[in-house]
Amino acid sequence: AQSVTQLGSHVSVSEGALVLLRCNYSSSVPPYLFWYVQYPNQGLQLLLKYTSAATLVKGINGFEAEFKKSETSFHLTKPSAHMSDAAEYFCAVSEASGTYKYIFGTGTRLKVLA
Amino acid sequence: NAGVTQTPKFQVLKTGQSMTLQCAQDMNHEYMSWYRQDPGMGLRLIHYSVGAGITDQGEVPNGYNVSRSTTEDFPLRLLSAAPSQTSVYFCASSYDPRDRGTDTQYFGPGTRLTVL
Numbered sequence: 413a414q415s416v417t418q419l420g421s422h423v424s425v426s427e428g429a430l431v432l433l434r435c436n437y438s439s440s441v442p443p444y445l446f447w448y449v450q451y452p453n454q455g456l457q458l459l460l461k462y463t464s465a466a467t468l469v470k471g472i473n474g475f476e477a478e479f480k481k482s483e484t485s486f487h488l489t490k491p492s493a494h495m496s497d498a499a500e501y502f503c504a505v506s507e508a509s510g511t512y513k514y515i516f517g518t519g520t521r522l523k524v525l526a
Numbered sequence: 527n528a529g530v531t532q533t534p535k536f537q538v539l540k541t542g543q544s545m546t547l548q549c550a551q552d553m554n555h556e557y558m559s560w561y562r563q564d565p566g567m568g569l570r571l572i573h574y575s576v577g578a579g580i581t582d583q584g585e586v587p588n589g590y591n592v593s594r595s596t597t598e599d600f601p602l603r604l605l606s607a608a609p610s611q612t613s614v615y616f617c618a619s620s621y622d623p624r625d626r627g628t629d630t631q632y633f634g635p636g637t638r639l640t641v642l
Contacts, residue, residue, distance in 0.1 A: 418568075455618075515571075516570075517568055
């Protein structure tokens with residue numbers, strides 16, 4: 413079965429610093445991969461997703477993620493953090509075999525320090 | 527489009543009570559799902575549906591019931607509430623999770639449930 417591991421339940425960065433949120437998946441074949449963001453007291457919204465067209469995926473709000481098959485990773489980055497980036501971020505995988513199940517990681521809460 | 531709507535936003539129940547969390551979407555999505563979100567555990571899939579009349583269990587289905595009589599609605603029923611069901615519940619929908627062009631899930635705003 414698919415699984416997703418997010419390293420670091422809490423990450424703090426200074427405003428303007430690089431944001432790096434880690435996600436590793438377990439799969440024998442490249443799955444469908446997603447990053448979602450959840451702002452306080454809201455539902456989740458899609459940041460970006462891996463479509464296999466390119467290994468570097470650009471999303472909204474300046475975020476991007478790189479799919480590395482050799483490392484089974486899909487880490488999320490942003491060159492310069494903004495205060496408005498403070499939120500919880502979830503990596504997710506869907507089972508490409510057609511069982512229709514999405515598996516979410518446990519989430520990483522990003523804090524941006526002034 | 528209203529997207530995915532959920533009612534109620536907040537609910538307090540006593541142990542043993544039953545209730546239904548409502549979810550509706552107006553995007554003509556075939557796939558709908560229910561998750562619960564608990565601190566440190568991310569989102570866990572409760573039940574999902576790939577179309578009207580078709581439902582299946584997710585990771586944590588016990589204590590919950592679903593039905594899908596229309597494309598738009600996917601209610602979640604708690605049969606006999608327990609304190610362990612205190613959580614935030616999210617409904618989500620997508621067109622076709624097997625299709626990379628349409629597999630993005632859209633989430634509702636959530637229902638915060640407390641069971642005393």
